[in-house]
Amino acid sequence: MAKRPSPYTDAYPEVALAPAERLQFMNRYSVRRADTCISCGMCESLCPYGVHKRVEGHAKILPPDDRRCIGPSCEVNYFFCVANCPTKSLSVRESDNYASMGDARWPVEMIMATWRQAETGKPIPLDDPGNVGRSGGGFDKLYFKLPEAKGRFDPLKIKTAIQLNRRGSGERIEIPIPVYGGGMSFGSISVHTMVARAKAAKMWNTFICTGEGGYPDALIPYQDHVITQIATGLFGVKEQTIQRSRILEFKYAQGAKPGLGGHLLGDKNTPEVARMREAVPYTSLFSPFPFHSVYSVEDHKKHLDWAVAINPKALLSVKVSTPNDVEMVSVGSYYAGAHIVHLDGGYGGTGAAPEIAKKNIAMPIEYAIPKVHRFLINEGIRDQVTLIASGGLRTAMDVAKAIALGADGAVIGTADLVALGCVRCANCESGRGCPRGIATTDPELQAITDSGWGASRIYNMYSSWRLQWCELLHRLGMTDISELRGRFDLLSHGDNPAREVGK
Amino acid sequence: MRYERYHIPIETVPTTAPPVPKFIITRASNCVNCGKCEKACIFGVHKRKEGDPREMADPLSHLCKNCFRCISDCPQRALTMSLGQDYRALGHGIWTPLRVSTIWGEAETGKIPVLGAGYRGMFAGPDFDGVWTDMSEIVRPTRDGIHGRETISTSVDIGRKPLFLAFDTEGALTTELAPVVELSVPMMLDATRLEAAGPDVLMGFALAAKGLDTFLLVPRDRITKELMEAAPSQIVPVLSEGTDVKSLEVDPRTRMVELCVGASWKNWAKAFAKRFPDKVLSLRVQASKGVEETVLEMLDAEVPVAHLEYDEDGREQGRGETRHAKDSLRAVHRAMTAKGVRDEITVIASGGVAAAEHVPKTIVCGADAVSLESALMVALSCRHCSTCRPSSCPASIGAAGPDWVRGRVMNMVGAWRDQMLEMLGAMGIREVRRLRGEVGRAIFYDDIQKEFLSILSGGGEHG
Ligand code: SF4
Numbered sequence: 031m032a033k034r035p036s037p038y039t040d041a042y043p044e045v046a047l048a049p050a051e052r053l054q055f056m057n058r059y060s061v062r063r064a065d066t067c068i069s070c071g072m073c074e075s076l077c078p079y080g081v082h083k084r085v086e087g088h089a090k091i092l093p094p095d096d097r098r099c100i101g102p103s104c105e106v107n108y109f110f111c112v113a114n115c116p117t118k119s120l121s122v123r124e125s126d127n128y129a130s131m132g133d134a135r136w137p138v139e140m141i142m143a144t145w146r147q148a149e150t151g152k153p154i155p156l157d158d159p160g161n162v163g164r165s166g167g168g169f170d171k172l173y174f175k176l177p178e179a180k181g182r183f184d185p186l187k188i189k190t191a192i193q194l195n196r197r198g199s200g201e202r203i204e205i206p207i208p209v210y211g212g213g214m215s216f217g218s219i220s221v222h223t224m225v226a227r228a229k230a231a232k233m234w235n236t237f238i239c240t241g242e243g244g245y246p247d248a249l250i251p252y253q254d255h256v257i258t259q260i261a262t263g264l265f266g267v268k269e270q271t272i273q274r275s276r277i278l279e280f281k282y283a284q285g286a287k288p289g290l291g292g293h294l295l296g297d298k299n300t301p302e303v304a305r306m307r308e309a310v311p312y313t314s315l316f317s318p319f320p321f322h323s324v325y326s327v328e329d330h331k332k333h334l335d336w337a338v339a340i341n342p343k344a345l346l347s348v349k350v351s352t353p354n355d356v357e358m359v360s361v362g363s364y365y366a367g368a369h370i371v372h373l374d375g376g377y378g379g380t381g382a383a384p385e386i387a388k389k390n391i392a393m394p395i396e397y398a399i400p401k402v403h404r405f406l407i408n409e410g411i412r413d414q415v416t417l418i419a420s421g422g423l424r425t426a427m428d429v430a431k432a433i434a435l436g437a438d439g440a441v442i443g444t445a446d447l448v449a450l451g452c453v454r455c456a457n458c459e460s461g462r463g464c465p466r467g468i469a470t471t472d473p474e475l476q477a478i479t480d481s482g483w484g485a486s487r488i489y490n491m492y493s494s495w496r497l498q499w500c501e502l503l504h505r506l507g508m509t510d511i512s513e514l515r516g517r518f519d520l521l522s523h524g525d526n527p528a529r530e531v532g533k
Numbered sequence: 534m535r536y537e538r539y540h541i542p543i544e545t546v547p548t549t550a551p552p553v554p555k556f557i558i559t560r561a562s563n564c565v566n567c568g569k570c571e572k573a574c575i576f577g578v579h580k581r582k583e584g585d586p587r588e589m590a591d592p593l594s595h596l597c598k599n600c601f602r603c604i605s606d607c608p609q610r611a612l613t614m615s616l617g618q619d620y621r622a623l624g625h626g627i628w629t630p631l632r633v634s635t636i637w638g639e640a641e642t643g644k645i646p647v648l649g650a651g652y653r654g655m656f657a658g659p660d661f662d663g664v665w666t667d668m669s670e671i672v673r674p675t676r677d678g679i680h681g682r683e684t685i686s687t688s689v690d691i692g693r694k695p696l697f698l699a700f701d702t703e704g705a706l707t708t709e710l711a712p713v714v715e716l717s718v719p720m721m722l723d724a725t726r727l728e729a730a731g732p733d734v735l736m737g738f739a740l741a742a743k744g745l746d747t748f749l750l751v752p753r754d755r756i757t758k759e760l761m762e763a764a765p766s767q768i769v770p771v772l773s774e775g776t777d778v779k780s781l782e783v784d785p786r787t788r789m790v791e792l793c794v795g796a797s798w799k800n801w802a803k804a805f806a807k808r809f810p811d812k813v814l815s816l817r818v819q820a821s822k823g824v825e826e827t828v829l830e831m832l833d834a835e836v837p838v839a840h841l842e843y844d845e846d847g848r849e850q851g852r853g854e855t856r857h858a859k860d861s862l863r864a865v866h867r868a869m870t871a872k873g874v875r876d877e878i879t880v881i882a883s884g885g886v887a888a889a890e891h892v893p894k895t896i897v898c899g900a901d902a903v904s905l906e907s908a909l910m911v912a913l914s915c916r917h918c919s920t921c922r923p924s925s926c927p928a929s930i931g932a933a934g935p936d937w938v939r940g941r942v943m944n945m946v947g948a949w950r951d952q953m954l955e956m957l958g959a960m961g962i963r964e965v966r967r968l969r970g971e972v973g974r975a976i977f978y979d980d981i982q983k984e985f986l987s988i989l990s991g992g993g994e995h996g
């Protein structure tokens with residue numbers, strides 16, 4: 031294998047703007063012009079943001095472009111259109127569109143902030159409303175005790191890289207940002223989405239994971255950055271796909287449906303998907319829970335040994351969810367040979383899952399991380415394990431909080447999709463799949479997402495994230511993200527009353 | 534007898550009530566009828582007018598799924614999405630719009646609600662929202678998931694179970710066995726507090742109880758002859774306090790009788806057991822402060838079933854500090870296990886059951902079975918309005934026919950049972966009887982949050 035450049039001293043690729051016309055629709059405020067308007071043009075001459083426009087030669091003024099409007103707080107300005115309209119035809123208020131998007135975990139501010147970062151690669155302030163959700167607990171109530179900002183810093187002097195192999199032997203793999211992409215299977219997302227993620231992973235010299243739907247040929251050019259997942263259904267798992275990967279992930283359970291196995295609805299199992307999974311098209315595919323060959327730590331070790339026999343060089347990751355005894359499971363995984371223990375909490379996930387499983391089964395990731403971290407310390411093996419957290423980590427700040435709670439790094443899924451224009455409507459599994467062409471195998475719909483554009487957006491998002499981590503570390507007086515790990519003392523638990531949102 | 538796996542047949546039973554859209558799409562007058570929205574919407578919200586295809590018809594908002602595609606694609610920016618006000622006004626108390634509409638979907642399709650995009654709700658919440666059930670990962674033996682070869686049983690036994698059997702020297706059984714009824718699901722239908730349920734609705738419930746192999750609890754004065762004949766062994770007459778036990782008449786096919794009790798019931802229970810030795814007696818008490826004492830007294834008096842009635846929101850009744858069922862039931866369960874007599878009495882809990890997960894959560898806190906009340910009405914498209922008036926009911930509950938009611942209720946219970954199986958499967962528990970009181974296999978927000986905060990305040994451990 032060719033020598034890889036050290037990820038942390040090298041400059042990162044430039045961010046390239048990746049806008050999208052179709053993601054420019056959201057208006058924070060809505061500006062209404064009543065029928066009493068006489069098209070005098072006063073508002074056009076006043077508004078410096080260009081909300082009001084008249085096309086040359088048209089008698090009537092255009093409907094207001096309220097995406098540019100700065101809202102009712104404009105009233106302090108001399109140019110406030112509402113106050114100046116001679117016929118009192120204008121009104122400005124919060125927009126209904128804005129109120130209709132998002133949910134408690136991903137409020138509209140967070141979706142829009144992610145889009146902005148994906149478009150520009152520019153960081154958002156650490157305390158941006160887009161960095162915290164409204165779910166009233168967990169990450170949404172944890173804050174860093176931050177000293178005042180002090181001076182400028184050079185991001186290239188701050189290390190955000192983490193080591194994925196902390197055991198004594200085997201390939202050392204360092205990734206320059208403490209995140210890699212979670213498994214999303216071919217079939218649940220389109221091949222364009224997969225390739226976009228793979229390209230971005232290559233640009234960042236990190237990884238994505240195949241999920242359990244097999245390894246499409248389109249990913250082969252990125253094989254150094256693709257983790258092969260071995261899940262309970264073993265769909266599409268072959269010797270070649272195991273041999274191709276530098277990291278193998280054993281998926282025991284996934285947080286969004288802990289203990290339930292995977293499920294691909296018949297509609298999405300198109301002939302192409304079925305070929306990849308070596309299954310019959312248009313049948314529903316279940317991957318069972320658990321591995322029917324694994325009922326103990328010893329079985330589990332046998333299982334890992336089997337993979338090692340096929341690919342002795344690969345690092346092994348074990349993905350588990352968060353039951354009461356999550357710490358025992360983690361230790362068991364380590365002793366069976368895992369390099370990476372990957373905890374997947376219940377509040378994340380991208381694919382289809384029964385609603386009942388998401389909220390009610392197994393504990394949120396926020397609780398599991400410190401539990402496992404402390405247990406591994408007491409066992410004396412904390413520094414031999416790479417502890418990765420996922421399941422409801424949405425932003426750069428969530429990742430930082432997870433690290434402060436004791437994780438080494440994180441796995442990201444949903445945020446990648448949001449960067450591609452996901453609006454969190456949750457229709458990924460209904461009928462033809464995602465109406466926005468992200469989580470779908472429908473040929474017409476998946477054409478909406480271009481993989482090159484998508485790769486830039488995901489790359490940009492992580493660029494912004496990295497700069498936010500750098501700022502955070504700088505403000506905390508650190509130069510390496512590994513210093514942040516397990517620093518509970520830097521977190522405070524805020525009692526902001528939970529705001530219930532509309533859905 | 535041929536072995537048949539218990540199975541709840543489901544079929545699509547559409548509602549007759551007008552839809553309550555979650556999102557409202559409005560089209561402003563600057564629309565130029567270009568038709569881009571029709572192309573954009575894969576859910577069929579935007580259609581051209583039937584009579585006049587030059588113009589767009591009003592959007593069918595109830596089909597909208599919140600994807601914003603039409604809004605991004607409209608060249609005129611003529612479309613707006615807003616949150617449906619009627620939707621947001623659904624239900625009250627623990628009945629959130631989401632819970633009401635989820636049950637509507639379950640009652641219509643009989644299917645488990647499945648969505649993409651992960652969890653979208655609050656981190657935790659009061660009452661049952663502060664409970665997670667456990668799952669078993671790699672290291673626990675003998676379990677095989679829900680798609681496995683073994684079945685998971687949802688049967689429960691209602692009645693008094695002896696803690697041990699005694700035999701005489703000849704080896705013959707000397708323990709007197711009390712009657713026990715096995716129900717295939719730990720959910721009973723309970724119309725006692727459902728005053729809005731008319732004769733047709735009750736008839737539908739009875740048919741559903743029969744299809745589900747469970748009980749229907751109905752106040753005795755609302756049991757008509759037809760109702761009784763429709764499901765003779767499913768109907769449990771609920772007697773009001775003060776019913777005379779000496780003159781009581783019970784249909785021979787009845788398997789359980791329930792009495793609402795206040796202060797004195799001991800002699801009544803004794804007399805009932807003497808007169809009807811083959812029938813199970815359930816005493817229905819308003820769960821209030823110190824309910825665990827009452828249940829212990831019932832145990833001493835050899836009452837087979839205690840039915841604890843919580844209020845609409847699942848809280849204890851009465852004034853002052855009341856506990857939610859999750860705490861109250863745990864106290865009841867603890868009081869009995871401390872004495873080693875838990876199995877001698879069956880505990881039914883009702884009230885506060887507004888979603889599929891509330892059934893296993895009630896059971897894990899210590900009940901053997903739950904009785905479904907308002908949920909049954911919601912399955913019939915009821916909106917759980919805070920001011921319920923049959924005359925102006927938006928869902929025309931009164932007009933529902935028995936077969937339709939049966940279908941909706943069976944669908945809902947079917948979907949709930951399937952969801953319970955998901956949770957049991959995840960926990961590696963093979964039968965719902967084993968779930969009862971298994972608080973060790975649940976995670977309580979109050980406890981884990983406390984632990985979490987103490988870890989946080991314990992400061993950093995940089996390992
Ligand atoms: S269906 Fe909705 S939630 Fe799912 S990926 Fe597409 S936009 Fe996102």
Ligand code: SF4
Binds near residue numbers: 571607612
């Ligand atoms: S896309 Fe806009 S302008 Fe075109 S028909 Fe639809 S609402 Fe009218």
Ligand code: SF4
Binds near residue numbers: 573579596601
């Ligand atoms: S938002 Fe999406 S689902 Fe709703 S009407 Fe528009 S295109 Fe259709």
